[in-house]
Amino acid sequence: MTSHEPGTAKKQSSPSTHDAPESDRILFVPSGTTTRPKRHVDMVKWLHPAQLIRTGLDALVAAVFGARADHRLIEAVVRPQPLFFDYSDEAAGEDFWLDYVSDTGDGWNPTYAVARLLAKPSLELTDERGQTHALERGRILVLGGDQVYPGASRDTYEERLVQPYEEAMARSPAPSPDLFAIPGNHDWYDGLSAFMRLFCANRWLAGRRTRQSRSYFALKLPRGWWLVGTDVQLENDIDVPQVEYFRQMATHMQPGDRVILCNAEPAWILAATAKRPRGYLENNLDYLQEKVFGRRISLFLAGDLHHYRRHEDPEGRHKITAGGGGAFMHPTHTPKAERLRDGYTLQKSFPDEKTSMKLARQNLMLIRHSPLFGLLTGALYLLLALATFTELGHHGAAQLPDAIRMVAASIVHRPWSLVLGLGTIGGLIGLADPAFGRGRMLAGTLHGLAHIITAFFVAWSSLYFIVSGLGICAEPQPQALAWIDPTDAGCAGWVPLWTKFFMGCALTFLGGFLVGPFVMGLYLTISVNGFGTHSNEAFISLAIPDWKNFLRLRINRDGELTVYPVGLERVPRKWKETNAGPYEPAYEPDDPRATGPVLIEPPIRVRPRD
Structure with missing residues (x-):
């Protein structure tokens, strides 16, 4: 991998986790440790009176002070970062794989269930047509926002994210994927302090090496593809230094290059339900999408809504909401967004809208859930x-x-x-x-x-x-x-x-x-x-741990991008230790009612620009 700055190009190796110095590997807990967590935390009880008070105070403090103490402005001055991390020379003549997961770090069961699948070197999954597909573990793992719930802190990250990922991924076989993360609004509840300590210190986390030094980044991928991760803070917008960072990065793009844009929130859903559309003069994120990258963007990815929904336009570009990394499930039948303002139409939901409405009726027994x-x-x-x-x-x-x-x-x-x-x-x-x-x-x-x-x-x-x-x-x-x-x-x-x-x-x-x-x-x-x-x-009243998802992406030798949406309808509630050696997840499912992973829909092919 190459980290690139104007006028310089420095080759960096991607060492195995097992070769990393112990001082680099320790962040919250020792990576690869055999010590089990004392307890596996349950889903956040959002309607617990004490939790309601804490969440309200966190949101209030973040709203009052977040916009007035923007950590991103400090990053731009004191934390230098290459314009992009270069993976374009890797996988010569072979397929290049990467993984995307968002909204992790809630209950241990769903978070570990997804992390365990991400850790496996390969998966063989069947789609709804009965076709089987072999998926390889990604060279890169991208965390798409809201890595922890209910709010960010050192202890919460350790308990709800680091521990389940350590148990699932720290001992997975080499080569170790690189890890990049963008923050969501819950990561911002402490002013981004814990996020920066965890993901922006160039250390090891759960068997993955973190590379970024800021809360946003750009990756140059093979065969003309780029992945851009933005930090939209609490206002679904990006700051001016971030716009300038990506504008300079865009000068290194070639005609015909394509972009995968990762935002922490699905702005297209918010725009579809807004009474008045925004323009790029009002919002820096819109400016980035419309004026800096423009029609180079072929794939939009976002979390924040904890389900899977895909929209597609007539030209074959896609907008995918995939916030199924471990947090409680959100409905797919609302907010209504069957057709977006820019011509994208809804193609697939997981779960489907009928199931979503049925699950919503569980609120009639609210006392059972909360x-x-x-x-x-x-x-x-x-x-x-x-x-x-x-x-x-x-x-x-x-x-x-x-x-x-x-x-x-x-x-x-x-x-x-x-x-x-x-x-x-x-x-x-x-x-x-x-x-x-x-x-x-x-x-x-x-x-x-x-x-x-x-x-x-x-x-x-x-x-x-x-x-x-x-x-x-x-x-x-x-x-x-x-x-x-x-x-x-x-x-x-x-x-x-x-x-x-x-x-x-x-x-x-x-x-x-x-x-x-x-x-x-x-x-x-x-x-x-x-x-x-x-x-x-x-x-949030139901705290449903099921209907999880993540995305596995492949760039083939011809430059075609294929998205494999992996779904898990019911996560296990019971687990057993494997004792299977140093390169296997620590726990395996022991729940006969749990379902195995499947492809939510047939592979989604995104063609390169002509």
């Missing part, structure tokens, strides 16, 4: 009940109008209860997906009213069960410890007033814990399946 989310709805329902507390224990279903009038009177006499109700509605309007457009306020209002009405029935039924069901009631006296007369009408016994109060609170909280997630799940199901909104929220 059980601790009920703590939030339980607390909300209890607060709403306390704010409008009224003695409804003797009112059955036949007295519903009377119960409503009593609660309404309580609201009038307690203005802060009205404030709490309006705050609930206002908060859920704020959480409503902007994709609702003008209906966002209506969607949030209906969602808020649904929780308020449900809280009313939960509290009412709790009091009715205590008083009319169990026969527990208390004299309406102001004393905090009033005792009731067991001969009082409708009372089967007596308890302190505070006991009845805490019983009512406990039952109301329990009802909110059980019923509240269903209301939220119903809202998410209707939103994602009926209106194509809340696609992210509806699937």
Whole structure:
């Protein structure tokens, strides 16, 4: 491989992992170590109350400080990097292979399952036509963004990315592929510090040598192909020094050269759903695509959306979203993008849209997937009940109008209860997906009213069960410890007033814990399946580890690029140690329900420019 700068060309070898100095190989954990991780982490529980708070704070800090402390500007000054890394002289007379995977580092099971397949020297896979294809491991491994979840830190990278990749890849046989990575928004949550330490220090990671010194790069591939990896930070845009870097790189391209452009986010999907298209005067990334590279770009690759979708234009160029490296699954039936603004049309989805809609309906059992989310709805329902507390224990279903009038009177006499109700509605309007457009306020209002009405029935039924069901009631006296007369009408016994109060609170909280997630799940199901909104929220709630994918690319002797999309429908949940020697993955599947890898669709051929 050659690292190229203007006027210089320096040959560099690609040594085996096993020949690397130990000081270079150690980054987070020793590469090739036989020590097993103490635990294999589960998928991120996004709706866990503590996780919601942490994620919100991370996003807030990143949004406030990220654009004002752009690490890329510092890189351009203090971290020199060749204009491109030259692989064009390799694989003379042979096929050249490279791998692309994105959105890794969530649960151990899916992350390791994909890493294990990437580590194998070769794969023989069958496509939907029944044809078998032999795929060789790539000379280069490109990580396409969002390498770790929920946010970037030294410990999170080690636990959710380095450990599973070490177990799968550190001991794979030589020659060792080179590793390049571009950051996604989750990598930026710590200002890119952990990413730079891990991928931009020219060290070994999981049996792969990192080469880049910046968060963006260019690779000159054999037979007129180039691969460009951009850093779009948090704003889906690139900085001016990055534009200048790629503009200088483009001066080394020959007429007829083709480009594979890797972005961390599928800008084409965002553009298809935007009300107003952007121009290159508003966005540096658009300028790079339209004015610097132009029609040289034959293949667009991106992650961020955790599924596989491919669009193709009449000239045979492709835009592929392949964010299946280990993170939770995103739906493929939304956002709708069957036809893009520039004439690309949808060709394939994995999973298909029918399956995606079916999976979304699992939100109706949200408590099963995110059980601790009920703590939030339980607390909300209890607060709403306390704010409008009224003695409804003797009112059955036949007295519903009377119960409503009593609660309404309580609201009038307690203005802060009205404030709490309006705050609930206002908060859920704020959480409503902007994709609702003008209906966002209506969607949030209906969602808020649904929780308020449900809280009313939960509290009412709790009091009715205590008083009319169990026969527990208390004299309406102001004393905090009033005792009731067991001969009082409708009372089967007596308890302190505070006991009845805490019983009512406990039952109301329990009802909110059980019923509240269903209301939220119903809202998410209707939103994602009926209106194509809340696609992210509806699937982070489920944390589905299945439907993973990565891409294996081949440049043949004639300069034709072929993309092999590898899919894994169900990842293993159980594993067994192999004890098979130093050059095999540490674990093999031990789950009869797991499925093997397949080609998502027949090989995709991208012809070189005439």
